[in-house]
Each structure stands twice: as structure tokens, then as C-alpha cells.
Amino acid sequence: MSGKPNLDDLFERRITYPDFEPQERLARLVGLDEHKSRLTKMLALLVNPSGLEAWARKHQPGAAALVGSVLRRPPLVVLAGDVGSGKTELAETIGDAVARQEGIDVTLFPLSLATRGEGRVGEMTQLLSAAFEHTAAEAAKLKSGSGRARGGTILLVDEADALAQSREAVQMHHEDRAGVNAFIRGVDRLGNGKLPAAVIMCTNRLGALDPAVKRRAADILIFGRPDEIQRRAVLAGAFEQLGFSPAQIERLVAATGARDGRPYGFTFSDLTQRLIPAIVLDAYPSRPLDPRRAVEIAEGMGPTPPFQETAA
Ligand SMILES: Nc1ncnc2c1ncn2[C@@H]1O[C@H](COP(=O)(O)OP(=O)(O)OP(=O)(O)O)[C@@H](O)[C@H]1O
Ligand SMILES: [Mg+2]
Structure with missing residues (x-):
């Protein structure tokens, strides 16, 4: 790949919800009800921030400051944990729950960093920058003047272990550090633009998660082996x-x-x-x-x- 990656190089495929196939896959996941509920709420609020304001008016008058602090969270959720524990499966299907709950279309842009981290210098950084740029542009089209957006977008950064290597680690390759910075800039950009867009990051290495990435995560969901x-x-x-x-x-x-x-x-x-x-x-x-x-x-x-x- 040379120069700026085009869309087809960037995302292997996009997934649009609602759709019955992801709905079924989501329903088949065992033991993740709490994760599903937290993730759905978080994603739904990005699309429809007025939902939380309506909740406060009805159930908790005087909570404007609290509502503000929830809504100002960066639009990032980290799914972390053991192999084969449902991280990718949940990330690829949760958009269906959000789309149905909010009555809108949601699009997922899946980007896997599995093999990218060892690519040419600058490649991962370029990929991430392009992915965020594209997600922001799509989300901007869906934003409406007030209240509920016309749709939502989710950027999935899967197999993000290269980004989970702490910037503090001396051994960290220069390229990886640049990748972490591009990731952070991208999350901040989506958040500052108040766009109906969220980022889901999956990693096996929570312990090595960069502190600046961790700080931005509105939620960190831990996945484990089945009991x-x-x-x-x-x-x-x-x-x-x-x-x-x-x-x-x-x-x-x-x-x-x-x-x-x-x-x-x-x-x-x-x-x-x-x-x-x-x-x-x-x-x-x-x-x-x-x-x-x-x-x-x-x-x-x-x-x-x-x-x-x-x-x-
Ligand atoms: N909670 C679950 N309930 C039922 N099946 C599950 C669950 N988690 C995972 N699976 C099964 O395992 C497969 C692999 O899961 P998935 O790809 O989501 O793992 P992962 O957490 O992303 O692992 P890795 O860290 O290796 O990428 C799924 O396609 C599904 O069949
Ligand atoms: Mg996975």
C-alpha cells in the first residue's frame, strides 16, 4: 500500500444495522448481558444525547451538571481480556441493539491492526488517521441540529495490542508511539465535534494499555473465560x-x-x-x-x- 489508503483498503467490510444476522449473533453471546447493557447505553447517548436530558427532567431534576459530565466523556470504549472471550463478536454486533433501540441506522467501520503494527514505518499511523477522518466525515453527515442524530457510526479498532503498549515503555517502537498519538487525536476529534460516532477498541493487553488511552475510555469492559x-x-x-x-x-x-x-x-x-x-x-x-x-x-x-x- 502506498500513499493515502483508500476506503476499500482501509475497511475490509462495513456492517450496517439493524440486520437480522448480527442480531442473532448478539443474542447468542452468553454471560455478557451487563456488558451489552453498558455498551448500548453509551453508544445510544452519543447518537441521542437528549435522551439523558429527558431522563433527568423526569427522574432526577437538578442533575444538569451530572448529565453534562456523562455527555462530555470521550467516545471510546475498551474491550479487554482473554482470547476467544467475545470481544470482537460483541463489537461487531452491538450496533444492532443501538440501531433498534434508537430507531436509526448504525454503520460499523471495522479496522484490524493485527498485522499492521509491524508494517512499514508510518503505515499504522496513516491507517488510523485515515480511519478516524473517514468516520468523522460519515458521522458529520448524520448529525442533526438538535436532539437525535439521523444515524450513528462506530469505528472498531480491533486487535489493537500495538496501541496498548504503554508510551512509557522504553522498548516501544517509534512507529507504535506515533500510532498511539494518532489514535488519541482521533478520539479527541470525534468527541470535540460532538459527532454521533464512537470508537470501540479491543485488546488482549489491558495491563499494557497506554495511560493516555485508558484515561480517555468512557468505559473499560473486561472479558474472561466462561464459568x-x-x-x-x-x-x-x-x-x-x-x-x-x-x-x-x-x-x-x-x-x-x-x-x-x-x-x-x-x-x-x-x-x-x-x-x-x-x-x-x-x-x-x-x-x-x-x-x-x-x-x-x-x-x-x-x-x-x-x-x-x-x-x-
Ligand atoms: N460470551 C460468548 N458466548 C458465546 N460464544 C462466545 C462468547 N465469546 C466468544 N464466543 C465464541 O467465540 C468466538 C470467538 O470470539 P471473539 O472473536 O469475539 O473472541 P475475542 O475476544 O475477540 O478473542 P481475541 O482476543 O482472540 O480476538 C465467537 O465467534 C463465538 O463463537
Ligand atoms: Mg478478537
């Missing part, structure tokens, strides 16, 4: 209807938890993308699913090791 109840919800969702008994599902729940001296269990993605497909493919093409085989497969399959936060 027993959440594993049960995922596994029962997959196998209950296929005739697995509650006791058989319990065996799967136990086999996918911390055990045999291993302090961690399966991630959500270990369950949905590795275990469940392995159980299905074990039976395919000649046999029906066999709950006993399913437990054996689970016991023989190790979970992904937790993401280790190393010093930046």
Missing part, C-alpha cells in the same frame, strides 16, 4: 435439543473446566469453534452424535492457554 454456568449454557444450547441428558451435559461441563491441576478451563471459542465442531465431525459422516464420545473428545482436548500479559 461453569456459562459453559453449561453454551453446551446445553448446542446439545440439549439433540437428546443429550442433563447428566451427560454436566460431564461435558466438568471436562471443559479447570481440572487435573490445570488452573484454567476452556475459552468460549474453544467451546464453539473447536470442541463442538470436533464432536460433530467425529460422528460425521456415518454415525449420530454419541454423548460418551463427546466427553472423551472434551477430555482429550486442552484449552487454549490464557493470554500472558508480558511487560510491554
